[in-house]
Amino acid sequence: MINxxxxxxxxxxxxxxxxxxxxxxxxISLLDCIxxxxxQLNENIYSKxxxxxxxxxxxxxxxxxxxxIPVVNKRISVTPIGLVGASACRTPEDFVSIAQTLDRAxxxxxxxxxxxxxxxxSKGMTPAEENLIRAIPRALASTDFVCSxxxxxxxxxxxxxxxxRLLGEIILETARLTKEQDSLGCAKLVVFCNAPDDNPFMAGxxxxxxxxxxxxxxxxxxxxxxxxxxxxxxxxxxxVLCETIKKTAFKVTRVGQLVAQEASRRLGVPFxxxxxxxxxxxxxxxxxxxxxxxxxxxxxxxxxxxxxLALLNDQVKKGGVMASSYVGGxxxxxxxxxxxxxxxxxxxxxxxxxxxxxAMTCVCSVGLDMIAIPGDTKASSxxxxxxxxxxxxxxxxxxxxxxxxxxxxxxxxxxxxxxxLLGHAPIMPVNRFSCEDFIRRQGRIPAPIHSFKN
Amino acid sequence: xxxxxxxxxxxxxxxIIAKVCTxxxxxxxNILDISQTIVGGYFNMMMVTxxxxxxxETGEIADELDAMGKSMGLSIxxxxxxxxxxxxxx
Numbered sequence: 250m251i252n253x254x255x256x257x258x259x260x261x262x263x264x265x266x267x268x269x270x271x272x273x274x275x276x277i278s279l280l281d282c283i284x285x286x287x288x289q290l291n292e293n294i295y296s297k298x299x300x301x302x303x304x305x306x307x308x309x310x311x312x313x314x315x316x317x318i319p320v321v322n323k324r325i326s327v328t329p330i331g332l333v334g335a336s337a338c339r340t341p342e343d344f345v346s347i348a349q350t351l352d353r354a355x356x357x358x359x360x361x362x363x364x365x366x367x368x369x370x371s372k373g374m375t376p377a378e379e380n381l382i383r384a385i386p387r388a389l390a391s392t393d394f395v396c397s398x399x400x401x402x403x404x405x406x407x408x409x410x411x412x413x414r415l416l417g418e419i420i421l422e423t424a425r426l427t428k429e430q431d432s433l434g435c436a437k438l439v440v441f442c443n444a445p446d447d448n449p450f451m452a453g454x455x456x457x458x459x460x461x462x463x464x465x466x467x468x469x470x471x472x473x474x475x476x477x478x479x480x481x482x483x484x485x486x487x488x489v490l491c492e493t494i495k496k497t498a499f500k501v502t503r504v505g506q507l508v509a510q511e512a513s514r515r516l517g518v519p520f521x522x523x524x525x526x527x528x529x530x531x532x533x534x535x536x537x538x539x540x541x542x543x544x545x546x547x548x549x550x551x552x553x554x555x556x557x558l559a560l561l562n563d564q565v566k567k568g569g570v571m572a573s574s575y576v577g578g579x580x581x582x583x584x585x586x587x588x589x590x591x592x593x594x595x596x597x598x599x600x601x602x603x604x605x606x607x608a609m610t611c612v613c614s615v616g617l618d619m620i621a622i623p624g625d626t627k628a629s630s631x632x633x634x635x636x637x638x639x640x641x642x643x644x645x646x647x648x649x650x651x652x653x654x655x656x657x658x659x660x661x662x663x664x665x666x667x668x669x670l671l672g673h674a675p676i677m678p679v680n681r682f683s684c685e686d687f688i689r690r691q692g693r694i695p696a697p698i699h700s701f702k703n
Numbered sequence: 704x705x706x707x708x709x710x711x712x713x714x715x716x717x718x719i720i721a722k723v724c725t726x727x728x729x730x731x732x733n734i735l736d737i738s739q740t741i742v743g744g745y746f747n748m749m750m751v752t753x754x755x756x757x758x759x760e761t762g763e764i765a766d767e768l769d770a771m772g773k774s775m776g777l778s779i780x781x782x783x784x785x786x787x788x789x790x791x792x793x
Contacts, residue, residue, distance in 0.1 A: 250751065255787060314765060316782055318786060504790060
């Protein structure tokens with residue numbers, strides 16, 4: 250039987266160290282909604298989502314109350330709309346109507362985000378997918394809960410530079426259309442390389458075509474728990490440090506596994522994967538950067554940061570893998586800037602720059618995330634940053650992503666407040682030299698060689 | 704049987720156990736095991752309980768005990784036993 254020390258440890262993790270289940274995300278395939286009639290398609294999508302997910306929020310809340318563990322978000326991911334809308338949508342405006350349908354469905358079932366207004370164009374864009382990408386600014390400006398993502402490259406296919414060129418402009422346009430809210434629309438748009446089909450985290454979640462009809466994916470989180478565990482091994486050697494992270498990640502992930510199985514059983518929907526991520530929030534004590542500091546850095550961004558993050562990311566995976574029967578999604582340490590108070594502090598102290606963040610993304614679970622940049626940044630520079638990040642993912646066979654927010658009307662030295670889980674962000678300077686001629690080239694970067702690994 | 708673990712943490716005072724036990728008895732929640740310790744003047748208690756006969760749902764019991772705890776300056780948490788087993792037992 251559980252003893253009092255174990256019980257107290259678990260309670261402390263939840264009440265004092267922000268342990269929570271970050272999201273229960275239901276993946277829903279919309280492939281069977283496809284028809285060439287737009288009105289009918291919208292109706293099919295609305296009815297499928299509101300039928301499949303009608304009990305999602307209720308079940309999430311029940312689990313929260315019965316087990317006493319916060320289940321922070323209940324969300325939905327759907328098949329990339331670039332595929333679903335291909336035969337019915339002739340113009341970007343047609344795709345905007347689907348985004349609005351998704352938003353209505355999300356509101357009807359009570360989820361707080363719905364991902365999948367997406368296109369997977371790692372080798373090339375179909376006319377429909379290009380229309381979807383062109384629809385993104387209006388789609389995000391005219392909806393509240395819809396999230397969008399575009400996969401522009403993979404290790405197997407190379408990088409679609411035409412899509413990246415277009416996305417530089419699309420990100421700026423999204424920023425302009427949502428400038429009244431500090432360009433918040435860009436917080437709902439992610440550009441990926443090697444995007445996973447089963448990621449439960451927003452804004453990049455979509456229900457890939459390799460998935461079944463419906464699935465439950467769960468994302469856990471607990472940076473505060475890891476930080477507290479590490480406080481007890483200050484000054485110890487790397488072996489002790491790594492073992493402590495692994496044990497903590499194991500415990501955190503086991504909670505996610507339990508919640509996922511329970512949600513799957515109650516909803517009658519198959520369990521997909523646990524995403525064993527360290528996902529920070531702006532709450533004090535819920536920071537990945539604070540873990541890096543506890544490992545021994547003055548600020549995230551100091552020399553040694555990449556090594557410390559690599560170690561952290563790897564140990565989280567090693568500890569978490571055994572705790573769950575299926576692991577997937579992004580799994581690892583997230584390093585968003587605006588959503589992590591320790592990262593914000595590091596930027597404000599001058600310890601952390603875009604270039605160092607880029608280096609960190611080589612070893613973290615995703616990429617350049619929630620970074621506010623000046624609103625007058627050129628589209629080609631944004632495309633250049635995306636291309637760099639995609640190249641890191643392509644060559645290293647990992648998922649990388651870019652979620653930049655060019656804040657219209659603001660520059661370096663100012664900051665933006667997004668509120669809630671999205672936090673606030675100081676605006677970071679972007680390298681001012683041009684890459685315009687590089688971005689103007691058409692076509693794609695070939696897939697990398699898979700031998701001669703040096 | 705879905706067992707529920709109740710933990711009580713806070714400054715020690717007279718009658719904490721009595722008050723919690725009275726509430727559980729009134730609500731037909733059976734106590735299977737109690738362990739208790741005092742660390743640095745702080746009262747720590749864990750109860751393993753069986754709420755099968757209770758007419759109230761676990762969430763409702765959690766809310767009422769939470770309110771009772773607050774009135775005595777204590778933190779009382781009610782959580783399904785599975786979560787502890789998941790975390791601490793392979």
